[in-house]
Amino acid sequence: MNKNYYAVIMAGGVGSRFWPISTQQFPKQFHDILGTGKTLIQQTFNRFDGLIPSENILIATHKKYEDLVLEQLPKIASSQLLLEPIMRNTAPCILYSAFKIYNENPSGIMIVAPSDHTIENEKAFLKNIQTSLNFCSENDILLTLGLKPENPNTGYGYIQFNTSENDIKKVLNFTEKPNLETAIQFIEEGNYLWNSGIFIWSVKSILKTFETHLPEMFALFSKGQNSYNKTSETDFIEANYKVSQNISIDFGILEKASNVFVLPVNFGWNDLGTWGSLHHKLAKDQNQNATIGGKVIYRDSENNIVRTQSGKRVVIQGLNDYIVVENEELILICPKNKEQEIKDIRLDVKNKFGDNFV
Numbered sequence: 001m002n003k004n005y006y007a008v009i010m011a012g013g014v015g016s017r018f019w020p021i022s023t024q025q026f027p028k029q030f031h032d033i034l035g036t037g038k039t040l041i042q043q044t045f046n047r048f049d050g051l052i053p054s055e056n057i058l059i060a061t062h063k064k065y066e067d068l069v070l071e072q073l074p075k076i077a078s079s080q081l082l083l084e085p086i087m088r089n090t091a092p093c094i095l096y097s098a099f100k101i102y103n104e105n106p107s108g109i110m111i112v113a114p115s116d117h118t119i120e121n122e123k124a125f126l127k128n129i130q131t132s133l134n135f136c137s138e139n140d141i142l143l144t145l146g147l148k149p150e151n152p153n154t155g156y157g158y159i160q161f162n163t164s165e166n167d168i169k170k171v172l173n174f175t176e177k178p179n180l181e182t183a184i185q186f187i188e189e190g191n192y193l194w195n196s197g198i199f200i201w202s203v204k205s206i207l208k209t210f211e212t213h214l215p216e217m218f219a220l221f222s223k224g225q226n227s228y229n230k231t232s233e234t235d236f237i238e239a240n241y242k243v244s245q246n247i248s249i250d251f252g253i254l255e256k257a258s259n260v261f262v263l264p265v266n267f268g269w270n271d272l273g274t275w276g277s278l279h280h281k282l283a284k285d286q287n288q289n290a291t292i293g294g295k296v297i298y299r300d301s302e303n304n305i306v307r308t309q310s311g312k313r314v315v316i317q318g319l320n321d322y323i324v325v326e327n328e329e330l331i332l333i334c335p336k337n338k339e340q341e342i343k344d345i346r347l348d349v350k351n352k353f354g355d356n357f358v
Helices: 040-048 063-072 090-104 122-138 180-189 203-213 215-222 233-243 249-254 275-281 336-353
Strands: 005-010 057-062 081-084 109-114 142-147 158-161 169-175 192-202 260-265 290-292 295-299 305-307 313-317 322-326 331-335
Touching (some): 005 040, 005 090, 040 057, 040 063, 040 109, 040 122, 057 063, 057 090, 063 081, 081 090, 081 233, 090 109, 090 203, 090 215, 090 249, 109 122, 122 142, 122 192, 122 260, 142 158, 142 203, 142 249, 158 180, 158 260, 169 249, 180 192, 203 249, 215 233, 275 305, 275 336, 322 336, 331 336
Parallel strands (some): 005 057, 005 109, 057 081, 142 260, 290 305, 295 313, 305 322
Antiparallel strands (some): 109 192, 142 192, 158 192, 169 260
8 A cells, every 4th residue: 555645534523414313422424324334434434444554544523522433443543533622614624634644744645535425336436536646646736526416406516627538627616505596507517516525635735725825724733843743733733723714625725726626436426414315325115215223114105214213113104205313312303305404403402402402
């Protein structure tokens, strides 16, 4: 394995649209959402383990999830954790990881990937990753993986690319979560891809780009040059991370940089952002009902997803296009076309019943 290859798995989110299973204390990346016997973060780690030296796989997460990560990923050492003292967006997390890798290996090539995505064709995925690593090893670029849109989904970002004959294409524009009319137009134009949120670049390239486009953030994290990968790293991050700008890598870097490219890919990707997206991934009965955990009798019911405790018996009568989710303390029953409101529902529960339920 190439010792210059690194992976950064981002595992700090709460996954609020997967409430009530995903909570502040136990977010969705630490759950076996698909019922495979492996949690989402375990699946993500295993995907890279073999291509990337296991000691070069870093986990970026909130400090309160340290024990969960170490419990679920026994190959990971504490030194491979990037523990955020406060939740910030993706740009500071990625800059922190780039400095940490550069401090150890200035020739490092890094993959950044969320911990909660699913990949159906892992062989194709690894082939695309190897192509990307090779290209970024030889070129001063920022590369993202883009997927051909299957429908005018308004929950994803879109990447407009130059229709060249090359496999890796120049990015012309990023559009974050367009409205339905715009998404339909993008699909009709044919040179748009969904943004997978998976990025590849050399640490030298991404650090240089941060210095140009987010100079204050770059200067802040530069102060830790003598602390990264040492015992003083924790104190430096504790003191400085909270004053970092709260901005995504898309808005802060990718929409501004001129050297951004995209590799169109097709490996059965799903970002598992909502219960509805999970419904698409699961096995279903003849009426398109999907069940996780329990044993359900569906009567005159279609297109539902039901997630209950293991072994729970449930009867659903006359329900169509619904999400039904139960944990030990709560039951959520919500129309699938209202699933974007689950974040607001979660806040209502927090206000009425308290933090212990979210």
